[in-house]
Amino acid sequence: MPIAMKNATTADEVLAALRAGDFSHEALRAALLMRGGEQEKLFELARECRDRCFPDKRVEVRSVIEISNICRQGCRYCNMGRKRDYEHYIIQLPAFMKLVEHIYRSGRRVLLLQSGENSAQSFVEHVALCVEEVKKRYPDMLVILCLGNLSRTQYHRLRQAGGDRYILKFETSNPELYSHIKPFDKLDRRLTCLQWITEEGFTASTGNIVGLPGQTLDDIVEDLLLIKKLKLSMMSCSPFIPAENSEFGDQPMGDLDTALNTMALLRIMNPHTLMPTTSALEKVGHDGQYRGLMAGANTVTIHDGTPEDLKQLFPIYSVSRVRPTQEHFEEIVHRAGLKM
Numbered sequence: 001m002p003i004a005m006k007n008a009t010t011a012d013e014v015l016a017a018l019r020a021g022d023f024s025h026e027a028l029r030a031a032l033l034m035r036g037g038e039q040e041k042l043f044e045l046a047r048e049c050r051d052r053c054f055p056d057k058r059v060e061v062r063s064v065i066e067i068s069n070i071c072r073q074g075c076r077y078c079n080m081g082r083k084r085d086y087e088h089y090i091i092q093l094p095a096f097m098k099l100v101e102h103i104y105r106s107g108r109r110v111l112l113l114q115s116g117e118n119s120a121q122s123f124v125e126h127v128a129l130c131v132e133e134v135k136k137r138y139p140d141m142l143v144i145l146c147l148g149n150l151s152r153t154q155y156h157r158l159r160q161a162g163g164d165r166y167i168l169k170f171e172t173s174n175p176e177l178y179s180h181i182k183p184f185d186k187l188d189r190r191l192t193c194l195q196w197i198t199e200e201g202f203t204a205s206t207g208n209i210v211g212l213p214g215q216t217l218d219d220i221v222e223d224l225l226l227i228k229k230l231k232l233s234m235m236s237c238s239p240f241i242p243a244e245n246s247e248f249g250d251q252p253m254g255d256l257d258t259a260l261n262t263m264a265l266l267r268i269m270n271p272h273t274l275m276p277t278t279s280a281l282e283k284v285g286h287d288g289q290y291r292g293l294m295a296g297a298n299t300v301t302i303h304d305g306t307p308e309d310l311k312q313l314f315p316i317y318s319v320s321r322v323r324p325t326q327e328h329f330e331e332i333v334h335r336a337g338l339k340m
C-alpha cells in the first residue's frame with residue numbers, strides 16, 4: 001500500500017494522498033464516496049489542478065451536428081440502435097454545409113459530428129466528404145468525430161479527410177459488464193478501435209458511464225485507472241441515463257454525486273486534458289452542468305447544429321434529452337468563474 005494511504009481514515013488524509021499523486025484503489029474508492037463538505041474540498045482540488053494547467057480559465061465551446069441517427073449497434077440503455085423502430089435520417093451535404101455555415105457565423109470553431117454507429121462504407125464515405133468540404137471552406141474549423149466503432153481503414157479515411165479528433169468512450173472497463181450493456185460488442189474490440197484512432201493520428205478521447213446497472217464502485221475505480229493509463233488529451237464521464245422504451249428503461253439513473261466525484265478525480269489524475277460537462281449531468285440533477293464545471297470540467301457542447309425537426313429523431317439516452325443552449329452555458333460558465 002502506498003505510504004500516504006497507510007491508515008488513511010479521514011477525508012483530509014485521502015485528499016492529501018491524491019494531492020501527492022497517490023491514486024491507489026483505496027484512495028480513489030474513498031474519494032468517490034465523499035459528500036457535503038468533503039466533496040467540496042475534492043472539487044476545490046480538481047479546480048486547482050484545472051486552473052493550474054488552463055490559467056486563462058477559458059472553456060472550449062463546441063457545436064454539435066447529429067449527422068445521422070442510423071445505428072447498427074444495440075446498447076441496451078438506448079432508444080436508437082439496430083432493434084429499434086424509428087425514422088432514419090442522414091443529413092445530405094448541401095443541408096449539412098448550411099448548418100456548418102450557421103455555426104461558423106456564430107463564431108464557433110469547434111464542430112462535433114455525432115451519429116449512431118454505422119460502419120456502412122457509403123456512410124463513412126459520406127462523412128469523409130462532409131469533413132473535406134468543411135476543411136476546404138473553413139480551414140480553421142476543428143472537427144471532432146463521434147461515430148463509434150469502425151474499421152482501421154475507415155478511421156484512416158476520416159483522418160485523411162481532415163478529422164482532427166475522435167471521441168470513443170469505453171463506457172466501462174469491466175468486460176463482462178460491457179458485454180451485458182452492449183451485447184453486440186466486446187470491450188477488447190472497443191479498446192482496439194481506440195488504439196487505431198490514436199495510431200491514425202486523431203487526438204482521441206475516451207471515458208466512462210457512471211451508474212450502469214450492475215456496475216460497482218470498484219468498477220468505477222478501474223475506469224479511472226484505465227483512463228489514466230491511456231494517456232489521452234480528452235476524457236469524459238457521464239451519469240447513466242436509461243432511455244424510455246429501452247431494455248433498461250426501468251433502471252434508475254446514475255447518481256449525480258458519484259459522477260461528479262468521478263469527474264473531479266479524472267481532473268486530478270489528468271490535469272492537462274479537456275473534459276466536458278455533459279448534458280446528461282443536467283438530466284440527472286438540478287444544476288448538474290454547473291456542478292460539472294465546479295468539479296473540474298472545461299468543455300461545453302451547444303446543441304445548435306442539428307435542425308429542430310431532426311432533433312426529435314436523435315433520442316440517444318432519452319426522448320426528453322436535455323439540449324443545452326448558448327444562453328444556458330453563458331450563465332453557468334460565468335457563475336463558475338470561467339470564460340467562453
Ligand code: SF4
Nearest residue numbers: 071073075078080081
Ligand atoms: S448509444 Fe450510440 S451506439 Fe449505442 S445504440 Fe445508442 S446510438 Fe447506437
